[in-house]
């Protein structure tokens with residue numbers, strides 16, 4: 001019997017969507033206001049889901065306190081109140097779109113979790129824009 005346990009967190013971060021291989025006009029055409037050279041911010045909401053069997057001894061699929069601590073260490077401590085383009089190595093040369101951010105977060109979490117657990121991550125960039133990555 002497979003059960004999914006979920007933890008939601010949030011962080012605030014600034015970013016700019018930009019492709020350095022393109023000229024300003026093309027960047028503006030493709031990314032619009034998200035290409036603002038002075039950056040802009042989002043209140044990101046993040047849901048991490050782990051799917052697996054219930055451990056008969058603990059009754060847990062995964063301790064949600066441990067999951068909270070893992071997300072804090074791997075995601076919030078790195079990205080909360082940061083400028084993703086300027087303050088992080090990951091996005092110095094990778095456009096910090098919601099798609100790229102959710103993949104980076106998934107890749108940061110995956111090595112810390114037992115292979116028997118399926119991991120999926122949902123990232124809300126705004127109330128209406130969100131992306132999902134299941135690995």
Ligand SMILES: Nc1nc2c(c(=O)[nH]1)N=C([C@H](O)[C@H](O)COP(=O)(O)OP(=O)(O)OP(=O)(O)O)CN2
Nearest residue numbers: 017031034042096097098099100125126127128129
């Ligand atoms: N495929 C993607 N498209 C867009 C991304 C993205 O990461 N992946 N990002 C953006 C902007 O960064 C930002 O999310 C746009 O915000 P906004 O247009 O203000 O969206 P809202 O939901 O807040 O506002 P609406 O009025 O509902 O559009 C753009 N595209």
Ligand SMILES: [Zn+2]
Nearest residue numbers: 015034040042
């Ligand atoms: Zn944005």
